[in-house]
Amino acid sequence: MKDIFWLIPFVPALSTLVLVLFGRKLPKKVVSWQACLSVFISFIIALISFFSLLKTPPESYPIVKNLFTWISAGSFSANLSFQFDPLSAVMALVVTGVGFLIHVYSVGYMARDKGYTRYFTYLNLFTFAMLILVLASNMILMFVGWEGVGLCSYLLIGFWFEKHSAANAGKKAFIVNRIGDAGFILGILFIFLAVGSSEFTAVNQAISGGLIARGGATLIAILLFIGAAGKSAQLPLYIWLPDAMEGPTPVSALIHAATMVTAGVYMVARMNLLFTYSGTAGNIVALVGALTAVFAATMALTQNDIKRVLAYSTISQLGYMFIGCGVGAYAAGIFHLYTHAFFKSLLFLAAGSVMHALSGELDMRKMGGLRKYLPWTYPTFLIGAIAIAGVPFLSGFFSKDAILTQAYAQGQYFVWALGLMGAILTAFYMFRLIFLTFHGTERLEPEAKKHLHESPKVMTIPLAILAFFSIVAGYIGLPVVLGKKANLFQNFLEPVIPPASEGHLSMGMEWTLILISVVVALLGIYIAYVFYLKRPGIPHSIVRRIPGVYKLLYNKYYVDEAYNAVIVNPLIKGSEIIYENFDLAVIDGALNGSASATGFFGRVLSALQTGYVKDYVFVFLLGAVIIVGILLF
Amino acid sequence: MIPASYFFLLSIILFVLGIIAFFVKRDLITQFMAVEIMLNAANLAFIALAKSHRFVDAQVIVFFIITVAAAEAAIGLAIILLIFRQKKSIKTEEISSMKG
Amino acid sequence: MAIFLFFLLSTVCVGAVLGMILSKNQAYSALFLVLAFVCLGGLFGLLGAPFMAVVQIIIYAGAIMVLFIFVIMMINLREGISREKKKWTIALSVVLALVLLLELVLAAKGASLGQSPEGSVSPKEIGQLLFTKYLYPFEITSVLIIAALVGAIVLVKKREKE
Numbered sequence: 001m002k003d004i005f006w007l008i009p010f011v012p013a014l015s016t017l018v019l020v021l022f023g024r025k026l027p028k029k030v031v032s033w034q035a036c037l038s039v040f041i042s043f044i045i046a047l048i049s050f051f052s053l054l055k056t057p058p059e060s061y062p063i064v065k066n067l068f069t070w071i072s073a074g075s076f077s078a079n080l081s082f083q084f085d086p087l088s089a090v091m092a093l094v095v096t097g098v099g100f101l102i103h104v105y106s107v108g109y110m111a112r113d114k115g116y117t118r119y120f121t122y123l124n125l126f127t128f129a130m131l132i133l134v135l136a137s138n139m140i141l142m143f144v145g146w147e148g149v150g151l152c153s154y155l156l157i158g159f160w161f162e163k164h165s166a167a168n169a170g171k172k173a174f175i176v177n178r179i180g181d182a183g184f185i186l187g188i189l190f191i192f193l194a195v196g197s198s199e200f201t202a203v204n205q206a207i208s209g210g211l212i213a214r215g216g217a218t219l220i221a222i223l224l225f226i227g228a229a230g231k232s233a234q235l236p237l238y239i240w241l242p243d244a245m246e247g248p249t250p251v252s253a254l255i256h257a258a259t260m261v262t263a264g265v266y267m268v269a270r271m272n273l274l275f276t277y278s279g280t281a282g283n284i285v286a287l288v289g290a291l292t293a294v295f296a297a298t299m300a301l302t303q304n305d306i307k308r309v310l311a312y313s314t315i316s317q318l319g320y321m322f323i324g325c326g327v328g329a330y331a332a333g334i335f336h337l338y339t340h341a342f343f344k345s346l347l348f349l350a351a352g353s354v355m356h357a358l359s360g361e362l363d364m365r366k367m368g369g370l371r372k373y374l375p376w377t378y379p380t381f382l383i384g385a386i387a388i389a390g391v392p393f394l395s396g397f398f399s400k401d402a403i404l405t406q407a408y409a410q411g412q413y414f415v416w417a418l419g420l421m422g423a424i425l426t427a428f429y430m431f432r433l434i435f436l437t438f439h440g441t442e443r444l445e446p447e448a449k450k451h452l453h454e455s456p457k458v459m460t461i462p463l464a465i466l467a468f469f470s471i472v473a474g475y476i477g478l479p480v481v482l483g484k485k486a487n488l489f490q491n492f493l494e495p496v497i498p499p500a501s502e503g504h505l506s507m508g509m510e511w512t513l514i515l516i517s518v519v520v521a522l523l524g525i526y527i528a529y530v531f532y533l534k535r536p537g538i539p540h541s542i543v544r545r546i547p548g549v550y551k552l553l554y555n556k557y558y559v560d561e562a563y564n565a566v567i568v569n570p571l572i573k574g575s576e577i578i579y580e581n582f583d584l585a586v587i588d589g590a591l592n593g594s595a596s597a598t599g600f601f602g603r604v605l606s607a608l609q610t611g612y613v614k615d616y617v618f619v620f621l622l623g624a625v626i627i628v629g630i631l632l633f
Numbered sequence: 634m635i636p637a638s639y640f641f642l643l644s645i646i647l648f649v650l651g652i653i654a655f656f657v658k659r660d661l662i663t664q665f666m667a668v669e670i671m672l673n674a675a676n677l678a679f680i681a682l683a684k685s686h687r688f689v690d691a692q693v694i695v696f697f698i699i700t701v702a703a704a705e706a707a708i709g710l711a712i713i714l715l716i717f718r719q720k721k722s723i724k725t726e727e728i729s730s731m732k733g
Numbered sequence: 734m735a736i737f738l739f740f741l742l743s744t745v746c747v748g749a750v751l752g753m754i755l756s757k758n759q760a761y762s763a764l765f766l767v768l769a770f771v772c773l774g775g776l777f778g779l780l781g782a783p784f785m786a787v788v789q790i791i792i793y794a795g796a797i798m799v800l801f802i803f804v805i806m807m808i809n810l811r812e813g814i815s816r817e818k819k820k821w822t823i824a825l826s827v828v829l830a831l832v833l834l835l836e837l838v839l840a841a842k843g844a845s846l847g848q849s850p851e852g853s854v855s856p857k858e859i860g861q862l863l864f865t866k867y868l869y870p871f872e873i874t875s876v877l878i879i880a881a882l883v884g885a886i887v888l889v890k891k892r893e894k895e
Binding site: 665673699717 | 736770823866
């Protein structure tokens with residue numbers, strides 16, 4: 001019974017296949033039921049596997065199921081084999097559970113879209129790829145899943161491909177991902193060179209056996225982290241995620257909040273022995289994570305598009321997860337991944353609900369006072385915002401606090417300070433969003449106001465479920481102050497992720513840190529309240545005083561423009577030059593040249609056909625002479 | 634008796650003369666006549682062969698060659714007449730519509 | 734005796750052919766050719782093929798050449814046709830033809846030519862072969878002649894103006 005976990009990816013895979021082959025002929029209802037049911041079945045299997053995992057002793061982790069040898073070339077081999085251990089269990093449950101809710105929500109959100117079947121095909125395909133990623137037992141198979149989710153991200157971001165901006169956003173996402181993947185592949189290659197296999201068990205053994213030099217480990221870890229930075233939108237490869245909001249909102253919820261972007265965090269956690277062994281790499285990860293957290297949060301302050309705020313928030317929260325992993329508290333990082341999946345997808349889906357209610361409006365300047373009209377969306381949205389702000393007793397508080405506490409405990413004070421700054425900014429911009437959208441004066445378009453309605457149950461029920469989990473999910477990871485046994489989550493993950501080694505703080509210090517986090521969160525909320533409700537004039541006057549800073553933030557530090565100027569445009573120009581001077585001139589030239597040479601020879605030879613009989617007979621004579629000559633001698 | 638090789642030699646000479654005649658002349662009729670010479674040279678060779686090996690079949694072959702040559706001459710001359718009607722000339726260098 | 738006849742006939746034959754080549758008048762060429770064919774007929778007779786000799790003279794000299802002369806008459810070219818302007822082409826062809834001559838002579842030298850037995854072949858023998866072993870080609874040749882006949886007439890027939 002415990003060995004059925006390898007089936008988890010294949011149920012959505014089967015569904016995808018059916019949809020690809022027969023999707024067009026199936027009625028919409030069948031498509032909806034099939035797509036959602038397949039993910040639900042995966043979830044059930046994951047749950048069963050999880051419970052049977054609890055019963056097996058930790059020494060047998062991970063449970064590996066080798067399906068068959070996929071590549072075997074000399075000393076290089078990669079198997080289609082899956083493994084199940086606490087980390088995979090957590091990831092699989094998150095992917096299938098949250099994925100299922102989002103599938104259900106999509107039934108309502110995409111109900112009137114003409115690409116309905118295509119959407120669910122891609123969504124199931126994504127689920128399949130993501131599950132391969134988290135359940136793989138070697139890096140090559142994980143990379144297959146990695147690429148698969150990248151592809152689905154491209155397909156789903158550019159879902160409404162007739163829109164130029166959507167198509168471009170999809171392209172951008174894929175290409176930036178690819179840049180990260182270059183580092184990732186190099187990392188895999190080096191691992192293979194050092195260890196001789198890419199199986200996680202083998203790699204971990206090699207590391208604990210000291211087979212890899214520290215410098216080599218650092219190099220590999222950094223290369224792998226480059227891949228993670230691409231996939232999880234960290235500096236400097238985050239630019240694709242805000243643009244990815246062009247896709248349908250459930251896609252943003254699933255892929256760019258709960259699952260795909262967390263693949264980088266998962267990978268770092270999976271390779272935790274490597275990162276711990278090379279201390280430098282861990283520091284780099286933590287630093288990049290912290291800088292990204294703050295950087296993205298500052299950009300979220302000025303955005304007017306409701307989804308973009310959430311996008312920058314995601315980048316920022318991913319930064320937190322990397323802080324956790326970077327300082328050695330991998331369990332805390334994964335914990336934040338887990339809670340973030342709930343409240344971030346809740347926030348996105350709720351935002352989608354708002355947009356749905358307003359017939360597609362996403363500019364917050366055209367919202368306001370909506371809380372009267374949206375009795376389900378508003379409370380759930382609020383719960384999500386409170387959770388992410390880190391208010392106590394909701395899940396976000398527990399996970400964020402775990403990360404920051406560990407950062408401080410490991411002596412990374414700079415990182416901790418950045419994390420704290422990010423926390424206040426997070427609280428501020430989230431509540432800015434809440435107040436602008438749901439409170440205050442109504443600034444709605446008259447057309448939108450006419451059609452204002454709450455979303456259907458198929459959309460609001462997932463919201464409610466997610467809100468529930470956003471509240472309770474944190475309780476399995478209570479802070480260590482309350483006793484080591486309280487943190488069930490960390491204990492569960494312990495066989496895979498050894499807890500951070502040094503860093504013990506006194507009880508007093510721990511409580512102080514918790515207090516500081518709470519104060520910071522509440523402060524952020526209060527400032528937002530003042531700015532946007534009590535005295536709405538303040539933001540404007542600040543902008544008037546420091547127009548330069550505002551412009552910088554509003555234009556996202558001109559990073560996209562910088563990339564365009566420095567990298568994209570020179571590349572395009574370069575390829576145009578190559579096209580003209582090599583492609584057209586040399587290759588086409590050679591081809592046309594050989595054609596005209598053939599024509600030339602043809603013309604030369606056709607000169608033989610003079611039309612005069614005498615010449616032809618001459619050739620006969622010549623032939624006769626030659627043949628008789630040959631026969632003679 | 635006369636050795637057969639003499640006849641063969643004569644046949645060869647006649648054949649080559651026919652070839653030369655074909656290249657030297659400029660009008661269709663005489664060129665056609667040169668072809669007839671070549672055919673006859675072949676006939677001579679066949680008869681000589683019949684004589685030297687007591688092979689009567691060779692004579693039958695010559696019979697057929699003469700017959701077919703007659704038919705061919707009829708048609709060929711008809712064509713030459715047509716060409717003359719078209720081009721008012723039978724100089725071979727003016728007949729080159731199959732050029733290229 | 735026979736040898737003397739042979740040399741006489743062969744000389745006249747070759748001479749006639751040369752005359753045909755060198756003559757500028759087409760009618761003269763045709764007549765020279767008739768002479769050549771008659772000589773050939775004689776040579777056939779020398780070779781013990783009297784039937785073929787007669788056939789040669791009747792058909793070749795008598796029918797085919799008459800056809801030629803008719804056509805020459807109908808074409809009625811007043812001016813004579815001079816030789817090829819470009820002499821070098823003739824020279825090249827002649828050279829090549831002579832090379833062929835050489836080759837064939839060498840080939841003939843190497844060939845084994847049996848002794849010529851005495852006696853001539855009677856029409857009876859030819860007839861026997863013609864109607865047994867070569868019956869099929871014989872019948873088809875008759876069809877061929879009819880085709881040539883019809884073809885020649887159809888080709889030359891003047892089209893009626895519409």
